[in-house]
Amino acid sequence: MDTIKGLNKKLKMKMLKHIFLLGIVASVIYSEASPICSNYERLCIYSVIKNREHNKLFNNPSSLEAVVLQKKQFACITDGNKNMLDIAKGKQNTAVYNYCMELEAEKYKAVPDIVFYHDKSIKNAKGFSKYELEPVVYTSHFIFYRIKK
Helix, strand or coil, X not given: CCCHHHCCHHHHHHHHHHHHHHCHHHHXXXXXXXXXXXXXXXXXXXXXXXXXXXXXXXXXXXXXXXXXXXXXXXHHHCCCCHHHHHHHCCCCCHHHHHHHXXXXXXXXXXXXXXXXXXXXXXXXXXXXXXXXXXXXXXXXXXXXXXXXX
């Protein structure tokens, strides 16, 4: 099964243990920007997370971890995402995951203002946010948005 609900209890517990021991933020970045994505795309996803931290529009989450754990924000935490499962099994791409860990450790400066994104397979982002969004960064796999001023 593709979903976390369909995983056996042992694998589910192993997955959650790895995610929290290795770094939930790095795991989300890795899962959202799979190993085929670029480091710039990973930096942009980190930037979305960082730009939501302490942001009143997102209920002032107090940490990067609090941002990714907000309800219905990052589906990869609960949907059985293949990349997240690879982390749980210890089969992640080490170089890519190490870069994600560096992002979680805030070793790089965030791209300013971007607070939403979706992959390019989504053709209509209407209803994506209660805010009026303006696309500002286009990559091979994603479109990143800021809130229109």
